Amino acid sequence: MKTVMKMKQRLGAYLFFVPCLTIFALFLFYPFAKTIYLSLYKTDKLGQAKLFVGLGNYAELFTSESFFHSLLVTFIFVAIVVSVSMLLGLITALLVNKNFPGIRVFSTAYALPMAIASSAAALIFEIMLDPTIGIIDKVLGTDINWLHDERYALVCVALLTAWLNSGINYLYFSAGLANIDEAIYERASVDGANEWQKFTRLTLPGLSPILFYTVVVNIILAFQSFGQVKILTEGGPGESTNLIVYSIYRDAFFNFRFGGAAAQSVVLFTMIMILTLIMFKLEKRGVKY
Amino acid sequence: MAKLALENVRKIYKNGYEAVHNFSLEIEEGEFLILVGPSGCGKSTLLRMIAGLEDITSGELWMDGEIGNYKEPGERNLAMVFQNYALYPNMSVYDNIAFSLSVRKKDKEEIDRKVHETAKLLGIEQLLDRRPGELSGGQKQRVAIGNAIIRNPRALLMDEPLSNLDAKLRTQMRVELAALQHKMKTTTIYVTHDQTEAMTLGSRIVVMKEGEMQQVDTPANLYDAPANKFVAGFIGTPSMNFFEAQAVREEEGVLLLVGEHRIRLSGEDAARLRAHGADKVWLGIRPEDIAVSAPQEGRQTERRPGWKEGLLADGNYLEVLITDIELLGAEKLLIFLLYGKKYVAKVPAETQVKTGEQRRLYLNMAAAHLFDCATEKRI
Numbered sequence: 060m061k062t063v064m065k066m067k068q069r070l071g072a073y074l075f076f077v078p079c080l081t082i083f084a085l086f087l088f089y090p091f092a093k094t095i096y097l098s099l100y101k102t103d104k105l106g107q108a109k110l111f112v113g114l115g116n117y118a119e120l121f122t123s124e125s126f127f128h129s130l131l132v133t134f135i136f137v138a139i140v141v142s143v144s145m146l147l148g149l150i151t152a153l154l155v156n157k158n159f160p161g162i163r164v165f166s167t168a169y170a171l172p173m174a175i176a177s178s179a180a181a182l183i184f185e186i187m188l189d190p191t192i193g194i195i196d197k198v199l200g201t202d203i204n205w206l207h208d209e210r211y212a213l214v215c216v217a218l219l220t221a222w223l224n225s226g227i228n229y230l231y232f233s234a235g236l237a238n239i240d241e242a243i244y245e246r247a248s249v250d251g252a253n254e255w256q257k258f259t260r261l262t263l264p265g266l267s268p269i270l271f272y273t274v275v276v277n278i279i280l281a282f283q284s285f286g287q288v289k290i291l292t293e294g295g296p297g298e299s300t301n302l303i304v305y306s307i308y309r310d311a312f313f314n315f316r317f318g319g320a321a322a323q324s325v326v327l328f329t330m331i332m333i334l335t336l337i338m339f340k341l342e343k344r345g346v347k348y
Numbered sequence: 349m350a351k352l353a354l355e356n357v358r359k360i361y362k363n364g365y366e367a368v369h370n371f372s373l374e375i376e377e378g379e380f381l382i383l384v385g386p387s388g389c390g391k392s393t394l395l396r397m398i399a400g401l402e403d404i405t406s407g408e409l410w411m412d413g414e415i416g417n418y419k420e421p422g423e424r425n426l427a428m429v430f431q432n433y434a435l436y437p438n439m440s441v442y443d444n445i446a447f448s449l450s451v452r453k454k455d456k457e458e459i460d461r462k463v464h465e466t467a468k469l470l471g472i473e474q475l476l477d478r479r480p481g482e483l484s485g486g487q488k489q490r491v492a493i494g495n496a497i498i499r500n501p502r503a504l505l506m507d508e509p510l511s512n513l514d515a516k517l518r519t520q521m522r523v524e525l526a527a528l529q530h531k532m533k534t535t536t537i538y539v540t541h542d543q544t545e546a547m548t549l550g551s552r553i554v555v556m557k558e559g560e561m562q563q564v565d566t567p568a569n570l571y572d573a574p575a576n577k578f579v580a581g582f583i584g585t586p587s588m589n590f591f592e593a594q595a596v597r598e599e600e601g602v603l604l605l606v607g608e609h610r611i612r613l614s615g616e617d618a619a620r621l622r623a624h625g626a627d628k629v630w631l632g633i634r635p636e637d638i639a640v641s642a643p644q645e646g647r648q649t650e651r652r653p654g655w656k657e658g659l660l661a662d663g664n665y666l667e668v669l670i671t672d673i674e675l676l677g678a679e680k681l682l683i684f685l686l687y688g689k690k691y692v693a694k695v696p697a698e699t700q701v702k703t704g705e706q707r708r709l710y711l712n713m714a715a716a717h718l719f720d721c722a723t724e725k726r727i
Contacts, residue, residue: 242434245401249505250448250495251422260451264438 098321106317116322126323128298129306133282136217136302140281143221145273148228153262156236166233173226177286184219185291209299212292216300219291220284227280228273235269236262271342275335282331303327351377351535352398352503357407359393359559367393368559371407375503378533380526382550384540385582390559391539395505398537399428411502427496428505432512433488435480435495441467442476445494452499466494469528486517493528503535510545522548543583547571555579577724580632580717586681589638589691591631591666592721595621604631607687611664611711621718624727632717635681638693639710640701665710670703684709 098116100108120126151169155162172180187193188205196202205211239262247257263270285304288294294301294309301309303323311320352375359368368390375381383391396402398409400421409416416424427448435444442463443450449459467473470490480488489509496504509525510518526549529536540546546553547567555562555570555578563575574580581587593604593611601618604611611631613621621629671690672683675697682693682701693709701707718727 240432240434240437242430242432243436245399245421246428246430246434246495247436247447247451248401248421249399249424249426249428250451252447252451253422256451260447261436261438267438 094321094324096321097317098325100318102315102317104315106311106315108318112318116318117326119319120322120326125298125301126306129301129303132213132299132301133303136213136220136284136300137278137281139214139217140220140224140284141274141277143218144224144281145228145277147221147225148230148273149232149266151225151229152232152236155233169229170226172223173230175223177220177223177284178290180219180223181287181290184215184287188215206291207296209296212296213300216284216287216291219287220281223287224277224280228277231269231273231276232266235266238269239265271338275338278334278338279331282327351375351379351412352537353408353410354394354398355408355410357394357397357409358405359390359397359402360405366559368397371559371561373554373561373564375535375537378535380529380536380538380549380551382538382540382546382553383556384543384546384553385556385562387541388558389556391541391556392507394556395428395507395537395539398503399426399505400424425499425502426505427499427501427503428507429489429492429496429509431508433480433492435488435491437480439479440476441472441478441480441483441491444480444491445476445498447495448499462498463494466498469497470494485513486521489513489521493525497528497532497534501534503537504529506536506538508540509538511540511542518545525549544585547583555582557582573726574632574717575726577630577632577719577726580719580726584634586635586692586694588632588634588717589693590719591633591686591691593629593631595627595629597622604629606631606666609666611713613713613716617713617716617718620727624720626720626722626727628721629727630719630721630724632719633711634715635692635694637712637715638695639712640682640693640695640699640707641710664713665708668707668709670701670705670707673701673703682709 097106097108099111099113101110101112101115103109151165155166155169185206187195190196190202190204193205195205203211205215243261244257247261252260283304284302285308288300288302288305289308292300294305304327307320307323307327310316310323354371354373357368357371358366360366371390371394383394385391393402397404400416400419404417411419411424436447439447445466446459446463449462463476464473467476470493472487472490472494475483475487475491480491483491489512492509510521513521522545529549538545538549547570550567552564553567553570554564557578563570563579565573565575570579570583574583577590581590591606593606596603596605601612601614602621604613666686668684668686668691670682671685672681674681674683678697679694680697680699680701682695684691684693684707695701719725720727
């Protein structure tokens with residue numbers, strides 16, 4: 060009798076999971092499983108699996124120069140985005156961590172990129188970077204076709220993405236800074252530390268727990284950038300901004316090679332997962348208190 | 349030459365609030381000076397101005413004969429212990445103590461030697477590898493003190509350092525602090541709102557109220573000769589009782605009327621009151637100077653010298669209603685009602701008293717204090 064009661068209780072508890080699990084299953088688990096499934100097949104134009112090729116799609120990927128180029132571009136892109144956006148977020152958070160009149164205007168402004176859709180921002184940047192009417196060339200006094208020059212296109216897209224992501228970093232870092240006890244800075248002043256020493260020895264270590272979290276979130280965010288590439292460069296000029304996510308999109312919806320696209324997705328997923336696991340390993344060693 | 353001197357120092361905050369009014373004080377080498385007062389009296393602001401954490405609005409701060417107003421906090425060679433200790437959470441105890449030396453890029457070996465010396469002095473050698481999060485309140489306190497004393501500062505500033513500790517630990521740390529200061533002879537300025545701490549630690553005490561200095565004196569003088577009614581009420585627990593009294597001059601002395609009670613003043617007190625000329629005065633009597641029975645003539649009571657002569661006059665008593673009794677151990681507090689106001693007397697525990705009883709309480713007039721009703725200054 061008792062065991063039946065217990066079973067019922069437990070069942071009741073699981074019932075509460077059902078709505079959440081349904082949504083996850085529908086939009087996360089099923090597509091994920093389907094992606095892995097598709098990555099093992101050749102498909103028709105409608106994305107239906109037609110011919111089982113085993114690891115054939117993967118074999119094709121790892122012999123394709125285009126894929127490795129895409130990986131390389133992605134890594135450069137992620138490196139620029141993560142470092143610049145975190146730096147921007149940190150600097151803006153430090154700037155508004157002081158109290159002076161009008162500070163609220165700035166704190167809103169720095170968080171604003173978070174609220175802007177990447178496509179809208181991309182359109183604005185497109186105008187700003189335009190060689191004939193754009194403000195950037197005017198201000199710099201140059202005559203560069205930023206988005207259509209292989210040397211600059213990737214950097215431009217990366218910097219735009221960095222700015223877009225800086226809003227959330229600003230928020231994380233502001234929260235992190237607010238957690239640092241004001242009194243330790245006063246003590247450090249009396250102890251004779253200069254501003255740089257306070258920053259490197261108190262602020263940065265104080266931010267270390269949040270720093271780790273932001274790095275992970277930023278890497279994932281950067282890997283997934285898509286809208287701005289689609290609007291600004293469409294992977295070009297040449298293949299210079301063909302990020303892996305864009306390459307997946309192109310393979311699937313232009314070339315109708317769903318199998319190859321699915322295989323790239325799985326590779327991307329594996330890379331992000333491995334990176335995240337490494338970060339968590341490092342966190343245990345690096346982050347203090 | 350004074351170690352530190354403040355001349356007409358004022359602090360006015362941006363919102364116009366004046367936290368410290370014209371404050372002047374000289375602090376001597378090796379002194380243990382206490383700033384005491386109720387919260388909001390400006391004592392912490394004063395300390396923070398000395399440390400350089402707050403700007404001095406006007407007036408001068410002198411340090412070893414040099415003007416110090418515009419020196420950065422780090423250039424003043426002062427050390428400070430904060431109320432919440434302000435330990436660096438990401439550093440070990442060792443690095444916390446060594447911080448002020450390491451930011452000055454001192455030699456590693458010298459730092460190591462000094463850290464161990466200091467840790468040994470404070471009994472925290474075994475904690476050097478720990479982080480502040482793993483320490484108890486008392487240990488954190490020691491680390492904060494260690495960081496402060498390691499570089500032999502010009503002066504040690506302490507902002508309510510014991511207020512985060514529990515009662516027992518506070519008493520213990522108080523004794524240790526006093527011993528440490530005695531040993532190190534470091535000039536110390538110590539802020540507290542706790543008058544017991546002030547009385548037991550300080551060689552000189554500054555009593556403050558609303559940004560103004562009320563009195564600077566030794567603990568004994570503050571207790572025996574408070575400058576005004578505020579100081580008299582602030583120093584000593586329980587607080588001094590103040591009875592409103594009318595002074596009537598007689599040939600042989602002065603008669604104080606507390607309601608219908610006639611209390612006779614004689615000798616010096618009477619002479620001073622005559623000279624002063626006030627009619628309305630506050631009669632201040634500490635709880636320990638009130639007794640339930642008149643001691644017999646010619647027999648000196650052990651409690652306080654002065655009882656004998658003070659109680660000679662037969663009129664020096666009040667008819668009161670005992671409303672509450674609090675037993676403290678060896679003594680008990682009688683809370684009594686007189687003309688609608690409550691007062692306190694401290695009597696030996698064995699005294700037979702019951703609540704609700706009408707009793708005669710005798711005043712030790714030799715230990716009485718008189719204050720002008722208008723200016724509240726001592727007469």
